[in-house]
Amino acid sequence: MKKFDQINVIPFIDIMLVLLAIVLTTATFVVQGRIPVTLPESQQVDTPAKDTIDITLTIASDESLYWNDEAIDLEGLTQRLQKTDTQPVKLLVDAEAVFRRFVEVTDILKQQSFNDVSILAKRAT
Numbered sequence: 001m002k003k004f005d006q007i008n009v010i011p012f013i014d015i016m017l018v019l020l021a022i023v024l025t026t027a028t029f030v031v032q033g034r035i036p037v038t039l040p041e042s043q044q045v046d047t048p049a050k051d052t053i054d055i056t057l058t059i060a061s062d063e064s065l066y067w068n069d070e071a072i073d074l075e076g077l078t079q080r081l082q083k084t085d086t087q088p089v090k091l092l093v094d095a096e097a098v099f100r101r102f103v104e105v106t107d108i109l110k111q112q113s114f115n116d117v118s119i120l121a122k123r124a125t
Contacts, residue, residue, distance in 0.1 A: 061096040081112040088116040
């Protein structure tokens with residue numbers, strides 16, 4: 001039997017490079033936990049303090065509603081808000097969303113005494 005003085009690491013490096021290529025390729029397709037929302041433009045845009053906001057509500061262009069990136073319906077939103085202390089809320093509304101859904105969500109927020117609501121927009125260029 002032949003004695004090995006060295007270990008050939010070239011096949012190991014080849015395998016690692018292939019695995020790296022797979023990870024990098026699939027990572028570009030993985031959603032980063034964000035709902036794609038095209039914010040409407042506004043001349044006056046203020047940014048809320050990020051550390052004070054724990055609740056993010058998103059209304060997507062297809063009228064779907066999300067609580068911190070988790071899909072929810074209007075009834076579920078009402079139930080969650082009843083269990084939550086009144087705190088600042090960040091509201092993201094897609095520019096293509098139906099205004100009716102925005103009114104429904106803000107109505108629920110007012111009913112549950114959530115008065116500190118930041119509606120996000122992007123600065124008009």
